[in-house]
Amino acid sequence: GQQLNQSPQSMFIQEGEDVSMNCTSSSIFNTWLWYKQDPGEGPVLLIALYKAGELTSNGRLTAQFGITRKDSFLNISASIPSDVGIYFCAGLRGGADGLTFGKGTHLIIQP
Amino acid sequence: NAGVTQTPKFQVLKTGQSMTLQCAQDMNHEYMSWYRQDPGMGLRLIHYSVGAGITDQGEVPNGYNVSRSTTEDFPLRLLSAAPSQTSVYFCASSYLGTGEGYTFGSGTRLTVV
Numbered sequence: 001g002q003q004l005n006q007s008p009q010s011m012f013i014q015e016g017e018d019v020s021m022n023c024t025s026s027s028i029f030n031t032w033l034w035y036k037q038d039p040g041e042g043p044v045l046l047i048a049l050y051k052a053g054e055l056t057s058n059g060r061l062t063a064q065f066g067i068t069r070k071d072s073f074l075n076i077s078a079s080i081p082s083d084v085g086i087y088f089c090a091g092l093r094g095g096a097d098g099l100t101f102g103k104g105t106h107l108i109i110q111p
Numbered sequence: 112n113a114g115v116t117q118t119p120k121f122q123v124l125k126t127g128q129s130m131t132l133q134c135a136q137d138m139n140h141e142y143m144s145w146y147r148q149d150p151g152m153g154l155r156l157i158h159y160s161v162g163a164g165i166t167d168q169g170e171v172p173n174g175y176n177v178s179r180s181t182t183e184d185f186p187l188r189l190l191s192a193a194p195s196q197t198s199v200y201f202c203a204s205s206y207l208g209t210g211e212g213y214t215f216g217s218g219t220r221l222t223v224v
Contacts, residue, residue: 092213
């Protein structure tokens with residue numbers, strides 16, 4: 001089955017740095033979702049995007065729905081230790097379709 | 112609201128055993144789904160339901176059955192467990208169509224020996 005191309009696979013950053021990750025697809029999605037997953041827990045929704053070109057913020061997080069409907073990015077500003085985890089993008093075509101997930105970006109913050 | 116509740120959190124099965132993973136949601140969502148998460152693979156859709164009495168297959172349905180007798184509950188049955196079904200299983204629910212409110216449970220970690 002199709003998966004989204006999510007990059008980078010992992011990021012090693014210093015506390016306080018900004019973070020950027022993105023997802024691309026060969027096909028169109030009508031909804032883009034960004035999740036964070038901590039060890040032993042389920043994915044938690046961070047930001048949902050429903051319209052091409054939409055730019056949405058949630059605190060230090062900002063995400064955009066690409067104009068072509070084939071990509072999305074997530075930025076985290078001024079990273080803090082609790083930002084550590086795995087971030088997943090997911091696309092939804094609509095109707096009864098399930099989510100198509102990227103393979104995740106593992107964020108590691110070095111002291 | 113409890114959101115999406117999954118039980119059990121951990122389970123070990125012997126090859127050939129059967130079991131049911133439970134999932135319940137209290138958000139009155141029409142859409143419910145089951146995913147499995149394997150290392151390096153992201154999450155993959157097993158089965159989904161758009162309402163009580165209606166279920167359909169996702170990307171990796173073989174070896175699993177589901178039913179939806181109520182809006183709230185969506186159990187996943189392993190008919191004859193195999194080592195290849197060792198995985199972490201997540202149930203999710205949302206409003207139908209737009210993915211609004213797409214919420215995951217905390218998962219069931221299943222090991223088949």
